[in-house]
Amino acid sequence: MPTALFFRPNTDLALSYGKEWLARGIEEAVKRGFNVIDLVDEACTFDTLKNILESERIDVVVLLGHGNTNIFTGFEQQVVLEACHNDQIMSGTISHFVSCLIGQELLPSIIEKKGIWTIGYQTTFDFMIDPPEAVEPFSDITLAVIAAILDGGKLKEAWDAGIAKGEEWKTRLWNRPETWCAEVIQLIDKDIHGMVGLGDKEAYVLPPRKMALSPQGLIGLAALFWFLISRGA
């Protein structure tokens, strides 16, 4: 069964929102039958991430944290990944980073170190938290990318899913008269233009196989079960 690793530090107001968005991603992963490893708060360090990536086969990694062009941080803004320094631990992974600016240097470096593919942001990732409903588009964009990865989407499909969700929200808010809607549209527009996808265009996460039986199949299975029981009796 494939495994999804979620990395969700929650040490300030901004990250507390991202942590909830990734929790929705975890629900989707569980629903699809993925094994889930959920690193939260103080577990979000380089050492923990490295240990897990080295000891388990991880199919997809979704990470939340602060970032700049070449650094991604975890719990209490401790450095977790630094371009050309320790990012080789991400080799062999398909990943999505909810973080600012790392698309400029860190993500290209991860791909150079044999990361399979990755999606993140080359600009700051900005959103609105007031009024509360203003958060929803940004949560949905993040979830759309995660869901596409979990569904076995390739790089462009996952990237497109995030862009499409952003566009959908822009359309939905376009005719609303409230000022915050215009502000949210501006931020969605900036975020989706800053979303980058790098790496192998053909690779994907193989989703867990679901066993689906037709009614005839179920009847056949029941008949077989009855036959085996009756023979044993």
Add this chain to the structure above:
Amino acid sequence: MSVISYAQAKQLVLADLRKTMGEMPVAERSRPRYVINMVPYSILDLIALAERDAPEIRDWVYDRAKYLGYVVE
């Protein structure tokens, strides 16, 4: 789109922010509303930072001016 300087963009963005602030209830003006580069700001914070050309929101000012229909030099 019109090409303007950063100083002009700042003035336009400040005017826009003040207009937005004017539409908000007083109690909400100091409440965190925007998360920029993963840092929360109220509208009053943003006005104060924009007024003093704070580097942490300079890119945001560019973006906001662009969204208002201008190209910033």
